[in-house]
Amino acid sequence: MDTIQLAHGSGGLENQQLIRELFFTAFDNPILAGCEDAALINGGTLAVSTDSFTVSPLFFPGGNIGKLAVAGTLNDVAMRGARPQHLTVAFIIEEGLKLNTLTSVVRSMKEELSITGALVIAGDTKVVPRGAIDQLMINTTGFGSIVSDCNTRRIAAGDHVIISGNIARHGACIFAAREEIAIKGLTSDCCSLWPAIAPLLAAGLGIHAMRDATRGGISAVFNEWAQQTGLSFVLRQNDIPVSSEVRGFAEILGIDPYILACEGVFVLAVAPQDSATVIDLLHRHGHPQATLVGTVEGAHQQPTVLLHSAYGTKRRMEYPSGEILPRIC
Amino acid sequence: MCLAIPSKIVSIDCDTCMGEIDTMGVTREANFSLVDEEIAVGDWVLVHVGLAISRIDADEAQKTLDMYQEILQLQDGALNAGG
Amino acid sequence: MQAADTLLQMVRDNDTIRAFADRISQQASQLKKPLRIMEVCGGHTHAILEYGLDQLLPDRIQLIHGPGCPVCVLPQHRIDAAINLAQRPETILVTLGDMIRVPGSHGVSLQRTRAAGADVRYLYSPLDCLTIAAENPDKTVIYFAIGFETTTPMTALLLEKARDRQLDNLYVHSNHVLVPQAMEFILSAGGAVDAFIAPGHVSVMAGAEQYRTLSNKYRAPVVIAGFEPVDLLDAVLRIIHQVNSGIAEVDNAYSRFVKTTGNRKAQQLVEKYFEPDDDFLWRGIGRIPASALKLRRDYAERDAEAQFPASCPAPTEEKPNNCLCGSILMGLAQPTDCPLFADGCTPQNPQGSCMVSNEGACAAYYKYRRAS
Numbered sequence: 001m002d003t004i005q006l007a008h009g010s011g012g013l014e015n016q017q018l019i020r021e022l023f024f025t026a027f028d029n030p031i032l033a034g035c036e037d038a039a040l041i042n043g044g045t046l047a048v049s050t051d052s053f054t055v056s057p058l059f060f061p062g063g064n065i066g067k068l069a070v071a072g073t074l075n076d077v078a079m080r081g082a083r084p085q086h087l088t089v090a091f092i093i094e095e096g097l098k099l100n101t102l103t104s105v106v107r108s109m110k111e112e113l114s115i116t117g118a119l120v121i122a123g124d125t126k127v128v129p130r131g132a133i134d135q136l137m138i139n140t141t142g143f144g145s146i147v148s149d150c151n152t153r154r155i156a157a158g159d160h161v162i163i164s165g166n167i168a169r170h171g172a173c174i175f176a177a178r179e180e181i182a183i184k185g186l187t188s189d190c191c192s193l194w195p196a197i198a199p200l201l202a203a204g205l206g207i208h209a210m211r212d213a214t215r216g217g218i219s220a221v222f223n224e225w226a227q228q229t230g231l232s233f234v235l236r237q238n239d240i241p242v243s244s245e246v247r248g249f250a251e252i253l254g255i256d257p258y259i260l261a262c263e264g265v266f267v268l269a270v271a272p273q274d275s276a277t278v279i280d281l282l283h284r285h286g287h288p289q290a291t292l293v294g295t296v297e298g299a300h301q302q303p304t305v306l307l308h309s310a311y312g313t314k315r316r317m318e319y320p321s322g323e324i325l326p327r328i329c
Numbered sequence: 330m331c332l333a334i335p336s337k338i339v340s341i342d343c344d345t346c347m348g349e350i351d352t353m354g355v356t357r358e359a360n361f362s363l364v365d366e367e368i369a370v371g372d373w374v375l376v377h378v379g380l381a382i383s384r385i386d387a388d389e390a391q392k393t394l395d396m397y398q399e400i401l402q403l404q405d406g407a408l409n410a411g412g
Numbered sequence: 413m414q415a416a417d418t419l420l421q422m423v424r425d426n427d428t429i430r431a432f433a434d435r436i437s438q439q440a441s442q443l444k445k446p447l448r449i450m451e452v453c454g455g456h457t458h459a460i461l462e463y464g465l466d467q468l469l470p471d472r473i474q475l476i477h478g479p480g481c482p483v484c485v486l487p488q489h490r491i492d493a494a495i496n497l498a499q500r501p502e503t504i505l506v507t508l509g510d511m512i513r514v515p516g517s518h519g520v521s522l523q524r525t526r527a528a529g530a531d532v533r534y535l536y537s538p539l540d541c542l543t544i545a546a547e548n549p550d551k552t553v554i555y556f557a558i559g560f561e562t563t564t565p566m567t568a569l570l571l572e573k574a575r576d577r578q579l580d581n582l583y584v585h586s587n588h589v590l591v592p593q594a595m596e597f598i599l600s601a602g603g604a605v606d607a608f609i610a611p612g613h614v615s616v617m618a619g620a621e622q623y624r625t626l627s628n629k630y631r632a633p634v635v636i637a638g639f640e641p642v643d644l645l646d647a648v649l650r651i652i653h654q655v656n657s658g659i660a661e662v663d664n665a666y667s668r669f670v671k672t673t674g675n676r677k678a679q680q681l682v683e684k685y686f687e688p689d690d691d692f693l694w695r696g697i698g699r700i701p702a703s704a705l706k707l708r709r710d711y712a713e714r715d716a717e718a719q720f721p722a723s724c725p726a727p728t729e730e731k732p733n734n735c736l737c738g739s740i741l742m743g744l745a746q747p748t749d750c751p752l753f754a755d756g757c758t759p760q761n762p763q764g765s766c767m768v769s770n771e772g773a774c775a776a777y778y779k780y781r782r783a784s
Contacts, residue, residue, distance in 0.1 A: 184355065253332075326509040360537075
């Protein structure tokens with residue numbers, strides 16, 4: 001491999017390979033090696049996460065790049081069990097972008113910040129020549145104070161696995177919009193998750209780990225967790241919440257919904273005695289489709305993510321790889 | 330092959346042979362130029378790469394459904410008989 | 413249309429699936445010997461493995477994955493042609509999804525060619541080429557057409573509309589292949605197959621009749637099936653019934669969409685623009701007579717192979733390696749029998765035709781079956 005391909009940014013196998021072989025090797029340290037959505041510093045009290053947003057089109061049903069840039073990074077902080085408090089924002093703007101467009105984006109960001117009350121404390125602005133980038137890119141870095149440290153090392157055999165809502169809505173919406181496949185009825189699920197997470201943490205429940213299913217979808221989350229923990233995951237296919245619109249989209253294009261991004265859905269590994277309470281709290285705090293979907297099994301030499309059908313068959317949920325392409329056959 | 334999904338016709342413009350179809354709650358445009366049967370709003374059609382290729386045959390659908398019910402009853406009967 | 417609505421729910425219904433699976437087990441106990449059923453459609457392979465349907469069948473029934481993936485069967489010199497055409501100046505190369513992942517003989521794919529600066533685009537619908545050609549009048553737009561009988565009419569319609577709109581910058585490189593010829597070849601060349609599940613949507617276009625000759629000649633049951641779990645189990649049940657009754661005929665189990673004569677309108681359009689190609693080499697198999705379609709000479713001005721011959725290399729011998737694709741496609745081996753499977757040959761680094769696309773037997777096994 002001597003050139004960077006699109007697949008290296010898709011959240012799948014190639015992406016992981018690049019991160020491991022180049023970035024982790026160069027920047028190796030124990031904090032980075034933790035591989036969580038957010039890193040912990042300052043004696044384990046401060047969670048930090050960074051992300052860059054390059055979505056095209058900038059505006060899509062259910063949101064825009066600004067909303068995504070705020071919610072996405074602050075969600076990563078929340079996934080660590082930390083209250084999002086501060087954000088830095090860096091804009092890279094293509095020459096020729098309309099000021100109205102930028103203003104709309106910024107207005108959305110302000111609106112989204114008000115949900116968590118997080119403050120923008122530092123920022124940067126760059127303008128690059130026409131054609132250097134596609135309209136606008138935003139990088140955000142989020143900071144939050146730990147309430148209860150949720151991380152993959154706490155995942156244990158026997159844990160219950162919960163998905164907070166209908167999957168793949170963002171990925172389906174963006175794919176259709178970007179490829180100009182005129183499919184109506186798809187809306188991004190982009191939203192800030194802290195309002196649902198705060199009550200979970202406050203209740204002192206056994207929430208071992210959380211991860212939002214962004215690039216690579218739930219498939220990336222489960223496979224990464226399996227790799228990191230050495231534990232296998234068994235999921236009931238029928239219980240995975242998928243809206244009929246996303247099902248329709250997936251059927252039409254032959255794209256697996258498990259690999260499509262969500263921006264307002266997260267996965268939890270929870271102590272079994274607490275899963276019913278967790279689901280109940282999620283239902284009462286904006287996530288009515290939250291469902292128990294499976295369990296964490298014991299340690300395996302080759303940990304896998306298995307999907308069980310309702311009629312007695314099973315198959316692997318494979319790690320996503322390559323570009324997302326429609327199937328012809 | 331190939332990937333083709335049954336969808337319900339929502340609207341048709343006979344002049345352009347274009348229209349809209351509904352697939353599991355998702356609406357999109359479809360091209361009806363290749364269909365060689367009479368079609369109307371509410372019909373189920375099979376759509377491949379954005380083009381409708383066949384209209385469902387209601388009689389054949391009924392026959393298939395009857396056959397499925399038969400198999401279900403046969404196996405139900407076998408279960409109840411301890412078979 | 414009450415029956416249609418109900419039927420379309422039942423094709424994935426758990427109880428119906430289990431009922432068919434149980435019935436198959438009962439009927440299969442009467443088989444005098446193991447039954448080898450080949451499906452020749454990438455969509456069928458995908459459905460079988462995604463739903464785990466082979467896990468519901470007794471061991472006496474073996475499902476074999478035939479050459480049903482239109483990308484997998486392309487010989488490397490044709491992929492090289494796509495790459496060469498994409499690298500021509502002022503050219504936009506357009507194709508359908510999976511095609512951009514497949515590497516040619518130099519290990520380079522259309523994806524990599526795009527990363528190096530070529531204008532390569534994939535489409536959801538072939539008719540989108542018309543928009544691309546109209547919006548780029550100064551560019552050469554080449555549609556690298558792939559697919560079996562289901563997709564060929566779309567290319568023919570594209571050519572028809574390009575003529576109507578006088579889009580002189582649009583060309584087609586045809587790689588359309590035909591299913592019955594492949595099925596016949598497998599049987600005539602000693603493939604280990606007793607019966608076929610025939611592709612549902614190919615049959616929608618080409619009709620149920622087209623399998624009759626080979627079914628009679630080789631005494632092989634052929635059941636045309638849809639793509640839902642119940643459709644496929646129904647097809648297996650019907651094949652078992654034929655074998656137990658000592659008959660071998662074409663049975664249309666997808667009659668809700670497939671007519672005996674197929675889609676005449678689509679067939680006429682294909683007939684207008686295409687003629688049989690005797691020289692198409694199927695990757696891993698070799699030459700199958702009259703098994704592909706090329707543009708008629710009357711339309712040579714739209715034929716990329718005629719207009720840009722320098723970009724279209726002549727067929728070359730496939731480099732031998734330990735890859736078992738040829739045997740797998742003939743039903744003589746399973747993906748897991750291949751020494752390269754998951755060990756040097758993966759979807760990210762495919763060595764043979766069966767691993768190159770998501771619909772290939774090896775790729776499907778790798779995705780759904782490896783170490784589970």
